[in-house]
Amino acid sequence: MQTELSRKLGIEHAVFGFTPFPAVAAAISRAGGFGVLGAVRYTAPDDLARDLDWLDAHTGGRPYGLDVVMPARTVEGPKDQTLTEADVEAMIPEEHRRFVRDTLAAHRVPELAEGEASGWRITGWLEQVARTQLDVAFDHPIRLLANALGSPPADVVARAHDQDILVAALAGSARHARKHRQAGIDIVVAQGYEAGGHTGEIATMVLTPEIVEAVDPLPVLAAGGIGSGPQVAAALTLGAQGVWLGSVWLTTTEAELHSPALTRKLLAAGSGDTVRSRALTGKPARQLRTAWTDAWDDPAGPGTLPMPLQGLLVAEAVSRIQKYEVEPLLGTPVGQIVGRMTTERSVQAVVDDLTRGFEQAVDRINRIAGRSGQS
Amino acid sequence: MQTELSRKLGIEHAVFGFTPFPAVAAAISRAGGFGVLGAVRYTAPDDLARDLDWLDAHTGGRPYGLDVVMPARTVEGPKDQTLTEADVEAMIPEEHRRFVRDTLAAHRVPELAEGEASGWRITGWLEQVARTQLDVAFDHPIRLLANALGSPPADVVARAHDQDILVAALAGSARHARKHRQAGIDIVVAQGYEAGGHTGEIATMVLTPEIVEAVDPLPVLAAGGIGSGPQVAAALTLGAQGVWLGSVWLTTTEAELHSPALTRKLLAAGSGDTVRSRALTGKPARQLRTAWTDAWDDPAGPGTLPMPLQGLLVAEAVSRIQKYEVEPLLGTPVGQIVGRMTTERSVQAVVDDLTRGFEQAVDRINRIAGRSGQS
Numbered sequence: 001m002q003t004e005l006s007r008k009l010g011i012e013h014a015v016f017g018f019t020p021f022p023a024v025a026a027a028i029s030r031a032g033g034f035g036v037l038g039a040v041r042y043t044a045p046d047d048l049a050r051d052l053d054w055l056d057a058h059t060g061g062r063p064y065g066l067d068v069v070m071p072a073r074t075v076e077g078p079k080d081q082t083l084t085e086a087d088v089e090a091m092i093p094e095e096h097r098r099f100v101r102d103t104l105a106a107h108r109v110p111e112l113a114e115g116e117a118s119g120w121r122i123t124g125w126l127e128q129v130a131r132t133q134l135d136v137a138f139d140h141p142i143r144l145l146a147n148a149l150g151s152p153p154a155d156v157v158a159r160a161h162d163q164d165i166l167v168a169a170l171a172g173s174a175r176h177a178r179k180h181r182q183a184g185i186d187i188v189v190a191q192g193y194e195a196g197g198h199t200g201e202i203a204t205m206v207l208t209p210e211i212v213e214a215v216d217p218l219p220v221l222a223a224g225g226i227g228s229g230p231q232v233a234a235a236l237t238l239g240a241q242g243v244w245l246g247s248v249w250l251t252t253t254e255a256e257l258h259s260p261a262l263t264r265k266l267l268a269a270g271s272g273d274t275v276r277s278r279a280l281t282g283k284p285a286r287q288l289r290t291a292w293t294d295a296w297d298d299p300a301g302p303g304t305l306p307m308p309l310q311g312l313l314v315a316e317a318v319s320r321i322q323k324y325e326v327e328p329l330l331g332t333p334v335g336q337i338v339g340r341m342t343t344e345r346s347v348q349a350v351v352d353d354l355t356r357g358f359e360q361a362v363d364r365i366n367r368i369a370g371r372s373g374q375s
Numbered sequence: 376m377q378t379e380l381s382r383k384l385g386i387e388h389a390v391f392g393f394t395p396f397p398a399v400a401a402a403i404s405r406a407g408g409f410g411v412l413g414a415v416r417y418t419a420p421d422d423l424a425r426d427l428d429w430l431d432a433h434t435g436g437r438p439y440g441l442d443v444v445m446p447a448r449t450v451e452g453p454k455d456q457t458l459t460e461a462d463v464e465a466m467i468p469e470e471h472r473r474f475v476r477d478t479l480a481a482h483r484v485p486e487l488a489e490g491e492a493s494g495w496r497i498t499g500w501l502e503q504v505a506r507t508q509l510d511v512a513f514d515h516p517i518r519l520l521a522n523a524l525g526s527p528p529a530d531v532v533a534r535a536h537d538q539d540i541l542v543a544a545l546a547g548s549a550r551h552a553r554k555h556r557q558a559g560i561d562i563v564v565a566q567g568y569e570a571g572g573h574t575g576e577i578a579t580m581v582l583t584p585e586i587v588e589a590v591d592p593l594p595v596l597a598a599g600g601i602g603s604g605p606q607v608a609a610a611l612t613l614g615a616q617g618v619w620l621g622s623v624w625l626t627t628t629e630a631e632l633h634s635p636a637l638t639r640k641l642l643a644a645g646s647g648d649t650v651r652s653r654a655l656t657g658k659p660a661r662q663l664r665t666a667w668t669d670a671w672d673d674p675a676g677p678g679t680l681p682m683p684l685q686g687l688l689v690a691e692a693v694s695r696i697q698k699y700e701v702e703p704l705l706g707t708p709v710g711q712i713v714g715r716m717t718t719e720r721s722v723q724a725v726v727d728d729l730t731r732g733f734e735q736a737v738d739r740i741n742r743i744a745g746r747s748g749q750s
Contacts, residue, residue, distance in 0.1 A: 003743055194578035202646050203569035203578040205600030206711040225580030234609035236743050237736045271577050271585060336581040361612045362744045368378055368611050369737045
């Protein structure tokens with residue numbers, strides 16, 4: 001499974017795997033794919049440096065990448081003023097804080113211990129946090145830098161190119177993809193409606209070829225709804241030069257969810273058990289549908305706040321829900337492909353399944369095309 | 376492009392085309408695909424008989440099918456009582472009738488002339504109307520009978536099978552597809568989120584293989600987001616035995632929209648210009664987003680009524696909007712593929728483009744799979 005892009009990166013399969021877990025990213029690269037570590041959960045630059053050092057030692061010399069989140073514009077502060085986390089916290093209405101407390105109380109969610117920090121923070125959404133992450137990243141031999149929201153700033157693109165690092169950005173529409181191209185990025189990730197995390201409304205089947213044509217000749221990775229070999233083959237048939245998978249790694253044996261209850265929920269969920277909700281970050285993101293997303297999406301409630309207010313508002317609550325595994329509220333970003341995630345497997349087993357299924361799908365389409373002698 | 380199903384039906388391409396226009400259905404069959412005429416707009420059985428007679432004379436002996444709408448359950452009437460259209464009309468609240476009048480008045484939509492009947496009725500949704508359509512259909516050499524909502528009743532399936540007619544049903548989830556199989560149908564149409572008309576939430580990329588596995592070995596047609604050769608190839612790669620296309624025919628030269636303004640809107644619309652709304656029938660159906668759908672989807676309005684009340688409520692209004700081409704309100708069911716419909720072409724040109732694009736896509740995936748010597 002080789003495309004111009006996979007050859008350029010020197011990888012065996014055009015399979016890009018996004019994950020918040022270093023062990024998963026390393027295993028993806030070792031299996032011949034391209035592991036991309038999500039940086040948003042790192043608030044301390046030292047933690048990111050430590051994990052990138054670990055990656056350098058465990059990818060077997062294979063290339064890997066880093067995904068940061070730098071929304072082009074988040075909170076409108078007074079001109080030229082850098083907003084701190086405290087500034088943003090102060091913008092959160094008391095009504096919303098009360099709704100968080102009441103919803104947690106209704107489900108008897110215990111408090112964190114005194115002095116125990118929220119393990120799940122969303123301060124990575126702030127540009128200044130992303131920039132400290134970038135300083136760390138540029139000290140490591142990353143081959144790809146992806147930005148999950150909006151185009152990265154021009155100086156970041158220039159710095160990456162100076163170090164021969166490819167820059168990727170996610171897009172949910174052809175218009176966004178064209179903006180990325182104008183910003184000088186190298187790869188567009190076409191993120192379909194069915195994908196986990198932040199998505200637009202246009203499904204992968206329509207979005208992929210639309211973005212391929214919009215940014216030609218830039219390479220496009222297809223994301224959303226991909227978790228089997230035939231789906232990989234379909235995405236590449238649509239003109240993508242690779243696939244970008246996030247959800248399928250969540251139930252691998254290398255994943256560090258640290259929550260047996262959440263793993264059980266993921267393994268049990270069907271393709272109809274996700275929802276595109278603003279509950280997590282303030283922008284629509286696909287995730288497991290839970291009593292928590294229902295509460296935020298309920299017209300009778302206060303509704304969600306814009307990014308990054310919503311993320312800050314719910315950070316501690318999400319940590320408590322996760323720590324105590326309060327099942328009705330327990331969720332995670334994940335795509336509609338969750339219906340296919342029914343057993344825990346190693347990353348290598350997932351990649352083997354993808355590549356074997358890809359070959360079988362190519363056999364199938366050749367038979368349909370009357371080229372059966374060729375497969 | 377041959378699958379087990381296309382061979383069984385004796386067609387050249389595994390491309391099934393759904394359309395409300397006999398001229399389009401005939402042209403699809405003549406071009407080597409399989410034309411399926413939508414019956415919902417026929418209220419008089421004689422009109423349907425006339426158009427099926429015409430089809431018999433104009434398909435050049437190629438097979439064609441008919442699509443009816445028989446929702447399993449629509450309005451709850453007293454037990455064993457057959458509901459008439461008048462019964463259903465009486466269930467519509469005055470508040471909703473006023474909202475229709477006010478919305479039309481706000482956009483200065485003229486009245487129909489005295490005695491002029493609404494050309495666009497939705498009474499085909501009622502089972503008794505669908506049954507008179509079936510009596511007509513069974514007098515014609517149709518090769519396929521499709522049901523757009525729910526499984527067809529057992530006696531209809533039996534009667535079709537007696538006449539060697541294949542029965543198809545649309546499904547938006549694996550659960551619906553399994554119900555269809557239990558009802559004895561022969562083909563499942565997997566209708567993805569991005570499709571025009573009634574759809575569920577699961578996108579084609581995820582839904583197609585899920586339904587293929589759920590009803591194996593029944594053949595599955597993929598619907599939703601398909602309007603180019605690479606999309607046809609992708610759908611077949613996912614395990615479908617054919618594709619079911621509806622939207623792409625709306626802007627063919629054979630289509631009888633009788634509305635230059637609507638054709639212009641379709642040609643100008645992008646993939647993000649549709650919405651999944653209950654405005655048309657009371658069930659979620661993808662269509663052009665207009666001031667009309669916005670009014671019904673506005674939380675400040677009265678909201679929509681359940682099927683078939685909503686369809687009856689808006690039937691005359693939709694006729695007026697269409698007749699007078701009131702542009703802000705003018706819409707039609709159509710899928711996200713509308714973004715690719717940018718020029719008026721003949722049905723033959725569309726089919727040629729699909730088959731040529733399919734071959735190129737197969738070449739592409741063979742190159743990626745390292746089988747380039749074989750294409």
